[in-house]
Amino acid sequence: MPEVLKAPLVVEFPFTRSLGPVQSAFLTGLRERVVLGVKTGDGQTLVPPVEYDPVTSEELGELVEVASTGTVSTWAWNHEPRRGQPLDTPFAWVLVRLDGADTALLHALDAPGPDAVRTGMRVRVRWAEERSGAITDIACFEPYDGGPAELTGSDGRFEDMVTGIVAPARLDYTYSPGRAQSRYIEALADRRAVGERCPSCRKVYVPPRGACPTCGVATLEQVEVGPRGTVTTYCIVNIKAKNLDIEVPYVYGHIALDGADLALHGRIGGIPYDQVRMGLRVEPVWSEGGRFPDHYRPTGEPDADYETYKELV
């Protein structure tokens, strides 16, 4: 059994989201150090505000200001802050019912230790120095000894309303391709292509994924295929991909390696793009130190007869 292959895989996205009128007012308010809630039909004030009543699903839109002070309704001590969380020193997660609100807001509480936190304690907002109209405009809460803070008198209308947020998301993985694909990748490093044969229908899959999709059984028997193959179909790419140093137009094709019952994909080079055709015989070209074929080029053999590859199109 070869060593398990592993590689870091980072998935990172800046999600751009537009806001409706209620969220827009709330987040713009935070930028201006104002906390807004929304009134429900039965007179409750929801903070953070939502656009639809969670009980009746009635549309909501009447914004009211609440205080930037409040009471902890529950808490949990986080001694090891994780990436992206509001504070990088130990803190308490808290649900805070702000003065004037009937529901609680989730955020972080900066406190010296768990003994300094309890349900029912008074807290106030600590504003972030730089504010852009996001929940993180509240840097965190901090302990506070006093009554409700004064309201600013805001009616929820501001100059230059925030209409969207960018929510960056990053997740880190360690990718392992599994048994079948590991064997394939390791063989490629030796400039060999290996497929796997289905014990039931005898088809050879390249690259192997460990299972025959027709029979639903494991493919285990390794079969050497290629290196030459036949172009079964192709397309001409006219859009330059970011971070890819290939001049357009170029040709991307399906290539049935000799001995394989499934075509794999690859770029076709060494031939003008408008001369690539179905049936063209090709072979892999490896770049210096490359762990997989850079592209496939014509072998110079006569084209394959359609009958020989029609099942693979």
Place this chain on the structure above:
Amino acid sequence: MPAPRPQRDIAVVAFAQTDHLRTSDELSEVEMLMPVLHEVLDRTGLRTSDIGFTCSGSTDYLAGRAFSFTMALDGVGAWPPISESHVEMDGAWALYEAWTKLLTGEADTALVYAYGKSSPGSVRDVLTRQLDPYYVAPLWPDSIALAALQAQVLIDAGDTDEPALAAVAARSRASAAGNSHAQLRGSVPRGDYAVRPLRTGDCPPIGDGAAAVILAAGERARDLCKRPAWIRGIDHRIEAHGLGVRDLTDSPSARLAAERAGVFERPVDTAELHAPFSSQEVVLRKALRLDDSVDINPSGGPLAANPIMAAGLIRIGEAAARIHRGDSNRALAHATSGPCLQQNLVAVLEGDPR
């Protein structure tokens, strides 16, 4: 309102699961899943081509790859084309979809499977991506932190305390001693605080695993299984996403689902609860009115093995397997999704009288 009686008798006729392990990085998802699919088919003598409908549950966020479930389809023989569907949810919800498909009469058998490989990423971070993206997700509150907030509410309300939570975990892992598939079995230390008041012992293990069940309707179920586990009712409900809107000591959605599934019409003898945290069992026991006469999580439950996306389906499978074996006559199975038991599915399974 009495629960409506299903139009057709539908039963779980077979169940299989992997051993649940901290990592399975030598296997791809389909390689991990395939033995389970073969085992559940072998139990009934069916072949994939005999199955009327196939439905699966998994999530791309665990794999970090878009449309990751399509790779797993190789394991069910999806060529020539089959009738197939997928839910980006726990497999319990895939089972719900399969159950409705069988109710329509369009199929007589269904294969439901679910899998999750948590080992490539960080589950605590991955699960933050299911939260409200405007007000909550930008703060990256992880799954343990949110469960800990709920645990503190319960402690403040006098519904539990830290020793009682430790007892839930200890009982679960002791029960898991009889479950060869479980990841954590026997005596497991309470551990240090993960996020106070929850200790590592109150939290589920992180692991990789898969499960599959076969459903069949009417006489077909009797042909395939000596004692089918008839689904007498199944329902799922959701509550507000805002944590500060909800009463975290209660689970009205679980109670409503249970009521609509017919749980409260007659006592159950077994309950398989998808409560990944010890504190959530406290909430569910109260919401589902389960007293000490009910055998709770005899498999060890999710505190013993919690493969994300499969753990809820496993609750249904474990409850059904007890009926198949004759250890239960009427069992409740529960699955959850979202932070602090936001979404809940409840099924009632019964065996024929003996």
